[in-house]
Amino acid sequence: MSFSTIAIIGLGLEGGSIGLATQAHLPEIHTTGYDLDPGTRAQARERGLVHEVCETAADAVKNCDLVIFCVPPGAMGDAATAVADVLPQDTLVSDVGSSKQAIAKALGDALPGRTIIPAHPVAGTEHSGPGAGFATLFHNRWCIITPPEPTDLLKLTALVEFWEALGANVEIMDAKHHDLVLAVTSHLPHLIAYTIVGTASDLEDVTEGEVIKYSAGGFRDFTRIAASDPTMWRDVFLSNKEAVLTMLQRFTEDLTGLQRAIRVGDGEALFDHFARTRTIRRSIIEEGQDDDRPDFGRTDHQT
């Protein structure tokens, strides 16, 4: 492995998981970390998320050859600016943010002349904070790396090897295309989940108690996603605005089509649509991207 010291800035779900996974899979690498929040630093120390939790970002990065920013998209610029003066000239700069064009620009503006290769591990849970991370988060998940043009191929190779060592499958992608793909596979689903949970909790004729009680009919699935970190998701939507709005437009058109089919009683159109969407889940399971057990294998079926 080309890296001997890795600094992780931001010790929440992603940063903490990288720290734990690196210690598990690459024990020869020294890991340092920093988080703006003193409580998070204390918990990170307790859980041993990295070898060394530092009291300043400067301390964390001063000897590293890879720094990974694991803060919300909107905080990337400030987090990078805070270490600009002390970051070793040859250190590779990367991140884990969910939108890549805006973050590449923010890091580039804050750290001119440095080698920056953004990355996005498509892995997470609805939990956040320093207690949420675990070493296997990236196992058999995709990590999308979006190198700028031209890129430092040796450093790119090292970053690919690093993510593969953590259990991820790596894909190289253009940042703009990444933002479009993730807008549909991640950002739009979150926006819709946040919307419907808000709608359901804000009705006059159905109480919130009823919504909670009868949530097993489908609604509860959406509440998991809608329990994700609000700061991060605010930043995702603001930093990938254009692609999200494009995908939302497509979704709205399709929803209007189904709404019309219901209104006019067009059972055939509904059936055709529902039969078509059924097949895509099979492919997702075949590619190892979801659990085949009914209902995601929730415990209540084992009791």
Added chain:
Amino acid sequence: MSFSTIAIIGLGLEGGSIGLATQAHLPEIHTTGYDLDPGTRAQARERGLVHEVCETAADAVKNCDLVIFCVPPGAMGDAATAVADVLPQDTLVSDVGSSKQAIAKALGDALPGRTIIPAHPVAGTEHSGPGAGFATLFHNRWCIITPPEPTDLLKLTALVEFWEALGANVEIMDAKHHDLVLAVTSHLPHLIAYTIVGTASDLEDVTEGEVIKYSAGGFRDFTRIAASDPTMWRDVFLSNKEAVLTMLQRFTEDLTGLQRAIRVGDGEALFDHFARTRTIRRSIIEEGQDDDRPDFGRTDHQT
């Protein structure tokens, strides 16, 4: 238990689970069953979903004191008509359909003068057919019973006891209110999931392969629901049209509000909304309606 013979018409996920659960919890009850599809009948025999799989619906119901129709909402009328001439006069008629006003009417039209007490166990998985049922499907799930006015209180009590014996918690509700509650906790979530899965699989600039590959970012959750039985869901939307369209209108208003917040860059509005929706999941978990493990406890985190 007041029932000695129960007939189950329709041996898919719900009917099969009722058969298995009755045998597990109420072994003194004789269970008979019928399904229109010969292949389903054969598989039901193999799995022993009921004690006796009959070759006609008439045979299945001729000695029963409770018949439960477990067919799609749109097929309830025909299924009931098929047994109208042979059903014992005193037999209680019930069902498990997801919309209650339309089904109550269909059963009433087909079986005039009989005691009909509709029910809806709010429990299911994305799998369907005779292979999908299991005895614990109703454990700690709600079963909503929507008795007509006036109702036969002795028979209602017997039906309540039956569902409680299967592990369900029973709630009595007005059929119209049921349809509104389920429109938001079940029907709208399914409609939205079916829509987004369709949208994602039908884009020009993002391939279906990419959607599948990066589905762990949130999309895959929706594919589970969108893998549900197309016939049943077509019928649900057609039979609960009014309530579904009302809830869809509310959802669209809320989505438009969030869309506007993204477009104008109103981070505060987004954050407030996302922070609010986070709390409802906690209540669902506290009430035992979902799994607290991250990501529903999907297996990939244990590997």
